[in-house]
Amino acid sequence: MDNREFFKKQPFCLAQSEKEKVFLFEMKRLVKWHYEKCQEFKILCDNRNFSISGDFELEELPYFPVSIFKKFDIMSVPREKIIKILYSSSTSGEPSKIMIDKETADNQSIVVNNILSDFFGKERMHFIIFDNEEVLTSSSHELSSRGTAIRGMISMAKKMSFVLDRELNLDVSKIESIMDEIREGDKVCFFSFTWLIYNIYLNNKDNERVINIFRKLKNQEKNILHIGGWKKLKDIAVSKEKFNENIGNIFNVPKEKIVDFYGMTEQLGTVYPDCEYGYKHIPIYSEIIIRDIDTLKSLNNNQAGFIQFLSPLPHSYPGISILSDDIGEIVGVDDCKCGRKGKYFLFEKRSEKAEVRGCGDSLKI
Amino acid sequence: MWRQFKNLRTMKKVLFLGGKIVDRDFSVPDVVKYLREQSQYLHSLSIEEIIDFFNALAIYWDNSELGKKYFLRNLSDFFKKDSLKNKLTVSFRGNYSVLDKVVDIGDNNLLFHAQPRGLIVHWLAGNVPILGLFSIFIALVTKNVSLVKASPKGYNDLVFLLNTLSNIKTDRVDGKIILKSIAVILVDNEDRDTHQELSLNADVRIAWGGIEAVNSIVSLRKSIFCEDVIFGPKYSYAVIDKESLEKDGEKLVQKFAIDVSVFDQYACSSPHTLFIEEKEKGNAEDFAKKLAKQLDIINSKLLPKGEIDSVKALEIVGLRAEYEFKGKVFSSSGTEWTVVYTEEKGLAKGCFSRVIFVKPVEDIRQLGNFNNRQKQTLGVALTEENREKYLDIITIKGIDRCPKFGYMTFYESPWDGLFLFDRLVRWISIHK
Numbered sequence A: 001m002d003n004r005e006f007f008k009k010q011p012f013c014l015a016q017s018e019k020e021k022v023f024l025f026e027m028k029r030l031v032k033w034h035y036e037k038c039q040e041f042k043i044l045c046d047n048r049n050f051s052i053s054g055d056f057e058l059e060e061l062p063y064f065p066v067s068i069f070k071k072f073d074i075m076s077v078p079r080e081k082i083i084k085i086l087y088s089s090s091t092s093g094e095p096s097k098i099m100i101d102k103e104t105a106d107n108q109s110i111v112v113n114n115i116l117s118d119f120f121g122k123e124r125m126h127f128i129i130f131d132n133e134e135v136l137t138s139s140s141h142e143l144s145s146r147g148t149a150i151r152g153m154i155s156m157a158k159k160m161s162f163v164l165d166r167e168l169n170l171d172v173s174k175i176e177s178i179m180d181e182i183r184e185g186d187k188v189c190f191f192s193f194t195w196l197i198y199n200i201y202l203n204n205k206d207n208e209r210v211i212n213i214f215r216k217l218k219n220q221e222k223n224i225l226h227i228g229g230w231k232k233l234k235d236i237a238v239s240k241e242k243f244n245e246n247i248g249n250i251f252n253v254p255k256e257k258i259v260d261f262y263g264m265t266e267q268l269g270t271v272y273p274d275c276e277y278g279y280k281h282i283p284i285y286s287e288i289i290i291r292d293i294d295t296l297k298s299l300n301n302n303q304a305g306f307i308q309f310l311s312p313l314p315h316s317y318p319g320i321s322i323l324s325d326d327i328g329e330i331v332g333v334d335d336c337k338c339g340r341k342g343k344y345f346l347f348e349k350r351s352e353k354a355e356v357r358g359c360g361d362s363l364k365i
Numbered sequence B: 001m002w003r004q005f006k007n008l009r010t011m012k013k014v015l016f017l018g019g020k021i022v023d024r025d026f027s028v029p030d031v032v033k034y035l036r037e038q039s040q041y042l043h044s045l046s047i048e049e050i051i052d053f054f055n056a057l058a059i060y061w062d063n064s065e066l067g068k069k070y071f072l073r074n075l076s077d078f079f080k081k082d083s084l085k086n087k088l089t090v091s092f093r094g095n096y097s098v099l100d101k102v103v104d105i106g107d108n109n110l111l112f113h114a115q116p117r118g119l120i121v122h123w124l125a126g127n128v129p130i131l132g133l134f135s136i137f138i139a140l141v142t143k144n145v146s147l148v149k150a151s152p153k154g155y156n157d158l159v160f161l162l163n164t165l166s167n168i169k170t171d172r173v174d175g176k177i178i179l180k181s182i183a184v185i186l187v188d189n190e191d192r193d194t195h196q197e198l199s200l201n202a203d204v205r206i207a208w209g210g211i212e213a214v215n216s217i218v219s220l221r222k223s224i225f226c227e228d229v230i231f232g233p234k235y236s237y238a239v240i241d242k243e244s245l246e247k248d249g250e251k252l253v254q255k256f257a258i259d260v261s262v263f264d265q266y267a268c269s270s271p272h273t274l275f276i277e278e279k280e281k282g283n284a285e286d287f288a289k290k291l292a293k294q295l296d297i298i299n300s301k302l303l304p305k306g307e308i309d310s311v312k313a314l315e316i317v318g319l320r321a322e323y324e325f326k327g328k329v330f331s332s333s334g335t336e337w338t339v340v341y342t343e344e345k346g347l348a349k350g351c352f353s354r355v356i357f358v359k360p361v362e363d364i365r366q367l368g369n370f371n372n373r374q375k376q377t378l379g380v381a382l383t384e385e386n387r388e389k390y391l392d393i394i395t396i397k398g399i400d401r402c403p404k405f406g407y408m409t410f411y412e413s414p415w416d417g418l419f420l421f422d423r424l425v426r427w428i429s430i431h432k
Helices: A016-037 A039-047 A102-120 A141-151 A172-181 A194-204 A208-215 A231-236 A240-251 B028-044 B047-063 B070-078 B081-091 B129-141 B155-167 B175-181 B192-201 B211-218 B242-265 B283-302 B310-326 B364-370 B384-394
Strands: A082-087 A097-101 A125-129 A157-162 A187-193 A221-227 A258-262 A287-291 A305-310 A321-333 A343-350 B012-017 B020-024 B110-116 B119-123 B145-149 B182-187 B204-208 B227-231 B235-240 B271-276 B328-331 B338-341 B355-360 B375-381 B425-431
Touching (some): A016 A039, A016 A287, A082 A102, A082 A141, A097 A102, A172 A208, A187 A194, A240 A258, A287 A343, A305 B310, A321 B310, B012 B155, B028 B110, B028 B119, B028 B145, B028 B182, B028 B192, B047 B070, B047 B175, B070 B081, B070 B129, B070 B242, B119 B129, B119 B192, B129 B145, B129 B155, B129 B204, B129 B227, B145 B192, B155 B175, B155 B182, B182 B192, B235 B242, B242 B355, B242 B375, B271 B283, B283 B328, B283 B338, B283 B355, B310 B338, B364 B384, B375 B384
Parallel strands (some): A125 A157, A125 A187, A187 A221, A221 A258, B119 B145, B119 B204, B204 B227, B235 B271, B235 B375, B271 B355, B338 B355
Antiparallel strands (some): A082 A097, A321 A343, B012 B020, B328 B338
């Protein structure tokens, strides 16, 4: 089966009502595929009395919680078709393991390129990566997840330059020489994990040499793309506004060109950068449902709950309907001032534990 | 009425002192001095007068709106006259007047008198604040004064319930005065200096809580004459033999569903795994299905589930997904309750929040292998013959209680393997 034509469509061109028709059609094809090819997905559907042959609403489609990919190697294709395994970043133990075949990888590449082109234009950029190049070849899960995110940018890059040493400190000499190469009119994108670029800021905010390096970039179009969320920044309690102000100042990039970028390894390809009004947009390749934390029922716009993502992109694993760990809310549909059609949403936070530990808090059994 | 301290955030406060609800800073020496002064009044009361007072309190609760609160029934029943007399009799070697005077309890050479130990410092857990009332009331019954470090979660309910004692006045006991023997405070967990002061002043330290809380309390310095009573952390589970399943299956489902639902399974006595001895294959799975129905009824009619945080909700959703492949899952459409049927061996890790694992077991004696001092309650639905046959061997390494279904989370004396009444007194022996 090949649904590549669908993934070649422009990401935000259809109004929600139009999008739903094509999206549901593609989803039904993929639901059938995974039901027939993946035992775990079949069990999930059967246990919910979900019939793949009938007409269904997206809200009725069963979902896997992301944690299931930490516990099982779930595939919808024979293992020999798997060309790579993606690992999610994990601050709490086991990472997710996502099995990717060529078709899924190709679709991911098309989709991420379409979405990012919509935000940053089709012209390729010089990516200054705030990481160490070894991250691309490391077999450690944590590094591998960063490498996966960086590799996702390749289709957008004219050139990639890594500017951190192995200890993840800024290699000042290296960044100096890279900056000297950049010509007027070049398009530059600083790319990093959110916590990592903020560490660089904290370690260099009073370093005049570093500040002056970035001051040299005057007439170039510059963006900062950061990914990976705010969890690791929680201890220093920096707000998004303060983050943008600090990062913008040191790297000499206007605040409106700093883009927080949300995505899940479990549904790689469909990425959600902030638009200039601070919202994340659902492209035609995916759909969002917000679910109540207690009842798990879908919520209306402007009500916060678990974010469920649906997408017909995953072919080699049944990640077409996933309940994420994250809390967010849908803000509106088709009417964002940025002009993009479809639903748009706010990512609020990772899930948080408020549980009280008492005498029932048992030790290992 | 349950939320007097909604905006209270700073965490070194006294919430209850001098028989009144207050809200102010405090010094440990001042509070300790004040409480010790109150012990005279307690000492002037006879045990019968104290029993009458608690009986009046239990009746007051039963006749008020509080009587409808399921979790108060256990407390109320425990402190009614007949029950309390019975518990005291068992705890004090057959004659609880030993609390008032020197008595003969049967020793050939000695007479006995039980004196209060003095100041009991209680560190309460947030999971089940009501359980802390047992240790506070038992301290009063044994004529001790109490300094209670409440949990930041649940202190409202605790203070509210304590304050109801001020509505009770019997012939000899005035609730307003007896309440002066209790102070309730809030202290940050990080405020080690204050905790240290509390500990050094304690004649008995009672710690309810999880492993981190209990470890940090026992690591505080204390008087060499101070007694420690540790409640928690514990794990509980249950078992049904095939005879009981066949004879009482329907009733057992109803009762066990209550055990799972009370306190949303956060009590140390709440069950997390149920083992079923099957007469024929499929019995345990059938029970799991029936239990699911009953949990649904209880959630909608008797004990609605409390709110949970998003991490717990995800844990429940994740666990359900996992066991769809490794067993069978019967659950509410939301996160309210979950029954997992699995043939995996051993005890299931407690998920809490009304998640119960049902497993078939071939030989009930195997349960003995799961037990150690960390296992507290084993709910039992066993015939008399099987109790005789199994309970001794099963409880050699652990398990402190074997209640019937429906009573697993009910506080009893003894608790966690000890008679608290007895631990709060000093025994004086006098030659005949």
